[in-house]
Amino acid sequence: MKLRDLLHFSLRTITSYPARSFLIMLAMALGVAAVIILTALGDGARQYVVNEFSSIGTNLIIVLPGRAETAGSFPGAVMGQTPRDLTLEDAHWVGRLPQVRRYAPLNVGVAELSATGKLREVTLMGTTAEIFPIRHMKLAQGRFLSHSGENSAQIVLGAKIAQEFFPDGNALGQRVRLGDRRFLVTGIMAVQGESMGFNSDELVIIPIQHAQTLLNTTSLFRLLIETRHHNEIENAKEAIHQALIRRHDGEDDVTVIAHDAVLATFDRILRALTLGVAGIAVISLAVAGILVMNVMLVSVSQRTAEIGLLKAIGTPASAIRHIFLAEAVWLSVTGAFAGFVLGQAGSWLLRLAYPLLPAWPPLWANFAGIAVAVLAGVLAGLLPAIRAAKLDPVMALSKR
Amino acid sequence: MSFLDALRFALRALTAHRMRTFLSASGIAIGIAAVILLTSIGSGIQHFVLSEFTQFGTNILNITPGKIRTRGASTGSIGSVRLLTIEDSLALKSSRHAIYTNATVTGNAEVRGGGRSRRVTVYGQGPDFDRAFNMHTAIGQFLPADDPRNPRAFAVLGAKVHKELFGDANPLGSVLQVGGSRFRIIGVMASKGQVLGFDLDDTVYIPTARALEIFNREGVMEVQVVYPPTTPLDEVMEDIKRIMVERHGREDFTITPQQQMLSTLSTVLDVLTFAVAVLGGISLLVGAVGMITLMHITVNERMAEIGLLNALGATPMRIRILFLLESTALSTLGGMIGLMTGSGIAGLLSVLFSDLPVNIPWRYVLAALILSGVIGLGAGVVPAMRAARLNPVDALRAE
Numbered sequence: 100m101k102l103r104d105l106l107h108f109s110l111r112t113i114t115s116y117p118a119r120s121f122l123i124m125l126a127m128a129l130g131v132a133a134v135i136i137l138t139a140l141g142d143g144a145r146q147y148v149v150n151e152f153s154s155i156g157t158n159l160i161i162v163l164p165g166r167a168e169t170a171g172s173f174p175g176a177v178m179g180q181t182p183r184d185l186t187l188e189d190a191h192w193v194g195r196l197p198q199v200r201r202y203a204p205l206n207v208g209v210a211e212l213s214a215t216g217k218l219r220e221v222t223l224m225g226t227t228a229e230i231f232p233i234r235h236m237k238l239a240q241g242r243f244l245s246h247s248g249e250n251s252a253q254i255v256l257g258a259k260i261a262q263e264f265f266p267d268g269n270a271l272g273q274r275v276r277l278g279d280r281r282f283l284v285t286g287i288m289a290v291q292g293e294s295m296g297f298n299s300d301e302l303v304i305i306p307i308q309h310a311q312t313l314l315n316t317t318s319l320f321r322l323l324i325e326t327r328h329h330n331e332i333e334n335a336k337e338a339i340h341q342a343l344i345r346r347h348d349g350e351d352d353v354t355v356i357a358h359d360a361v362l363a364t365f366d367r368i369l370r371a372l373t374l375g376v377a378g379i380a381v382i383s384l385a386v387a388g389i390l391v392m393n394v395m396l397v398s399v400s401q402r403t404a405e406i407g408l409l410k411a412i413g414t415p416a417s418a419i420r421h422i423f424l425a426e427a428v429w430l431s432v433t434g435a436f437a438g439f440v441l442g443q444a445g446s447w448l449l450r451l452a453y454p455l456l457p458a459w460p461p462l463w464a465n466f467a468g469i470a471v472a473v474l475a476g477v478l479a480g481l482l483p484a485i486r487a488a489k490l491d492p493v494m495a496l497s498k499r
Numbered sequence: 500m501s502f503l504d505a506l507r508f509a510l511r512a513l514t515a516h517r518m519r520t521f522l523s524a525s526g527i528a529i530g531i532a533a534v535i536l537l538t539s540i541g542s543g544i545q546h547f548v549l550s551e552f553t554q555f556g557t558n559i560l561n562i563t564p565g566k567i568r569t570r571g572a573s574t575g576s577i578g579s580v581r582l583l584t585i586e587d588s589l590a591l592k593s594s595r596h597a598i599y600t601n602a603t604v605t606g607n608a609e610v611r612g613g614g615r616s617r618r619v620t621v622y623g624q625g626p627d628f629d630r631a632f633n634m635h636t637a638i639g640q641f642l643p644a645d646d647p648r649n650p651r652a653f654a655v656l657g658a659k660v661h662k663e664l665f666g667d668a669n670p671l672g673s674v675l676q677v678g679g680s681r682f683r684i685i686g687v688m689a690s691k692g693q694v695l696g697f698d699l700d701d702t703v704y705i706p707t708a709r710a711l712e713i714f715n716r717e718g719v720m721e722v723q724v725v726y727p728p729t730t731p732l733d734e735v736m737e738d739i740k741r742i743m744v745e746r747h748g749r750e751d752f753t754i755t756p757q758q759q760m761l762s763t764l765s766t767v768l769d770v771l772t773f774a775v776a777v778l779g780g781i782s783l784l785v786g787a788v789g790m791i792t793l794m795h796i797t798v799n800e801r802m803a804e805i806g807l808l809n810a811l812g813a814t815p816m817r818i819r820i821l822f823l824l825e826s827t828a829l830s831t832l833g834g835m836i837g838l839m840t841g842s843g844i845a846g847l848l849s850v851l852f853s854d855l856p857v858n859i860p861w862r863y864v865l866a867a868l869i870l871s872g873v874i875g876l877g878a879g880v881v882p883a884m885r886a887a888r889l890n891p892v893d894a895l896r897a898e
Contacts, residue, residue: 118795126788133781165607165618184715209565211751220565220751315717352609352618376778382533383782386526390789393522397796 105418109425112398120430123387123394127434127472128441130384134468135442135460137380139449141373143458148369150457152362156233158200158329159358160336162193162322162343184318185343185353187307192346198326198335203230204307205321208314212303214264214275221260223277223303225310233325236299241271241286243304250308254282258290259300277303278313332357377464381471387434388475391427395483399423406487407495416488423484424477431476435469442468505817509825512797513832523793524833527874530783531837531867532844537779538863539845541772543856548768552761555632559757560739562591562722582718583752585647585707587743588625594742596726596735599627602647602719604710610703612675612684613665619657620702621677623710623719626650629688631725639671639686642706650706654682658690659700677705678713732756776863783870786833790878794826798882805886806894815887822883823876830875834868 113120164185190204206225211218228244230236243255254275261270261284273284282305291299311317326335340355347353399406409419442460449458513520564583588602604623609616628634629641637658645651654675661670675682682705691699707719726735736754743752798805808818842859849857 119792122788122792122795126785126792129781129785129788137778317715350609379533379537379775379778380781382529382779383785386529386782386785386789389522389526389529390785390792393519393526393789394792394796396518396522397793397800401800 105421105425106429109422109429112426113429116398119394123391123430124434124437126387126390127384127431127476128438130380130387131435131438131468131472132441132445133380133383134377134471135439135464136445136449137376138373138464138468139442139446139458139460140456141369141376142461142464143449143456145366145369145373146457146459147455148365149362152358152365154235156235156323156325156358158326158332159233160324160326160332160339161356161358162324162339163320163354163356164318165352165354184316185322186317187311187319189343189346190319190322193322193324193339193342196335196338196342198331198338200325200327201229201233202322202324203227203233204319205230205323206307206310206314206316207320208310210278210313212260212264212275212277214273217264219260219263221257221277221301221303223305223310223313225305225307225314227307230304230323233323236291237289238286239289241284243286244306250306252280252282252309253285253306255286255288255304256284257288257300257302260303261287277305280309280313282309332359373461377467384468384471384475387472388479390479391430391476392479392482395423395427395480396486398426399483399487402487403490403495406490407492407497410490410492411496420484420488423487424480427476427480427484428473431473434476435472438472439465439469505821505824506828508821509828512801512825513829519793520829520832523789524829524836526786526789527783527830527833527871528786528837528840530779530786531834531871532841533782534776534779534867535838535841535859535864536845537775538772539841539857539859540848541768541775542860542863543849543858545765545768545772546858547856549761549765552757552764556725557757557761558726558728559631560724560726560735561755561757562587562724562739562743563720563753563755564718565751565753583720583722584718585625585711587746588719588722589647590746591722591724591739591742594724594735594738596730596738597724598727599631599723599725601625601628601631601723601725602707603628603721603723604707604714604716604719606710606714608678608703608713610660610664610675610677612673613668613670615664617660617663619660620698621710621713622702622704623707623714624704625707627725628704631723634691635689636686637689638669639684641686641688642704643685645706647706648708650708652680652682652709653685653706655686655688655704656684657688657700657702657704659698660703661687675703677703680709680713682709732758772860772863783867783874787874787878790826790830790874791881793829794822794879794882797825798822798886801886802889802894805889806891806896809889809891809894819883819887822886823879826879826883827872827875830871830878831868834871837871838864838868 162185187204190202193199194202203226208223208225209220210223212221213219224230231238231243238255239258241255244251244253254277256264256270256275264270264275265273270284270287274281275284276282288299288302288304305313324335324339326332336355336357340351340353343353343355344351406419409422410416442465446458446460449456562583583602585602588600591597591600602623602625606621606623607618608621609618610621622628624642625647626642626644629636634641636655639655641655642650642653654677656664656670656675664670664675665673670684670687673684675684688700688702688704705713711717711719724735724739736756739754740750744750805818808821842864845857845859
């Protein structure tokens, strides 16, 4: 029997039971579509987090005061309270290292902003002008600490804050009161929206010295450093750490984190999660495989007479095996393809519903989904095919 | 035909095709097992996280400096121009609902003692901290009730700090240097282990006022108020707010009840458990399609039998019931197998990996079982209707 004939023969068998074949394909398609949509969801989430992280900055190293003996997070570092401060001088010192492209010291706190008779509590960030290129932030209008001195009382308002206080839009050049000090509005940030749970539209930025006086602290909350090259991060991390230990009389009391390391961890976790979810979806393909086996077995027992006739006219056992296997292949390939289309449509709908989420199914998931489906179908067809091939022609023809 | 007869008839139809019955039941079983296993892990994690949170009690209010208007955490703990002070905490004690109040500062510092040094988390706490949070000392006592504004320089060690600095020796009475100040050790806390990634044993507790000195701060990070569990939360919040506004002149603080956090967390975890249940449900759906396929085939095969039943005077209703019984029995059988496999594996997991929290959620188990029955019923409906509608003469001639 030629391959063409074989495929033609088995296809005719399938189309002669339309309802049954449709149901099997539906089951296969559901499984494949589940794999594709779920991996699209998982991979989309991963892409989203990675994008969010890179939007915060690239080649970034973060220094925070305090260090824990045990691994893992520690509340002291989150709050940034230590007996020995990470000072502005430390930051300038680190800034002179050859690996450092630019750096921005950071102090964060809450203060009351009042202007034009309105008052509200805002999150303030004390830093230098370098923060904008490092954090990839943009000013919509004006500037921050560019030509005047480092110490001038300038303030940059977040987009939402500016809108709230100066709805008519002419915030630049106005004076506002933050805590007990007066600042000149020199810039307004571009709308950025929320990123990693941090809304920069409701932020105000002031020079670091003013922030430290306002918050009555001498310690930095964080020190952000951008290295010159991507491949220098490890090297720079070590150099910064050593420099700070030397400045702190040999005491190792800072934590230096490469931003990429954090990103890599998230990337790994989300990849594992996607794989796990795909694995759960693959269970449904196993169930679909069982269904194929079941129906093929039924079909073998129903077609006993036909098989007996085939054998009687001299069809070899291998050809009969092939006929049944071809049937299983037809069912699973068509089902898998339908599932592929269904899955792509599903992830397209996901992208439509959540434009922020880049829910593209990863290439490997498409292939793996289809491959597993076909494999499950063929494996499931194996037992019925062998059983059919083993039938005794006389017994089969007499339908005993 | 009595119901019992009908049931026996359906069961005989199932046992006549053992392989077929086994395969379609196992389709359902895999689905049910997946649902139960996944929800067991999901619900186990939920229980674990919630118990981590509630071990300190649920009737606690946290007050942090700074008012937040938008959602998200207040950054007021890190630094604020509007301070929350120890005096605030003392004033809150006058509230008729406050059992304990406690002002907290957290930081990271090098501690030296017993000739060794270590970097640990330093908590500045009030004398009521151990009672408010249900913590116990292993040796000695917790910080005494000194004047909170000028307490004596005593320190209480976490279990791990004790072990690392002093080994098995008794540290009571020794001197502990925290930052630049010296403290006398008066107690060691009982081991509490890790709570949500924070090692509570790698800590040193000192009086809040002393911690403020060490960290060179004026305001505390958080004030906790413990209220009687019987008092309604709204009343407590009202009272706390009144006292604080009286002191500060306006609302420049944020009150977060623990209960509110818990219910949010609980909702999130509930949704997660449901989501994994749905993931497992995909297999169940595929299994259901398998059931429909099989019932469809069965009706086709047994045309002659149906015709005979019809000719003998079985009503269409009776035939419908026969087929529905058959499919329901099949799927329930699958459901039972899945139930046993799923909970068996879940139980095995909890024995093998004692770290993995596994908790079999009985409402999901029940739901899964009912669902498997419903699947059988649903899968049987169309084929049963078809069987009942058959004309006896045509059906008998089918063979």
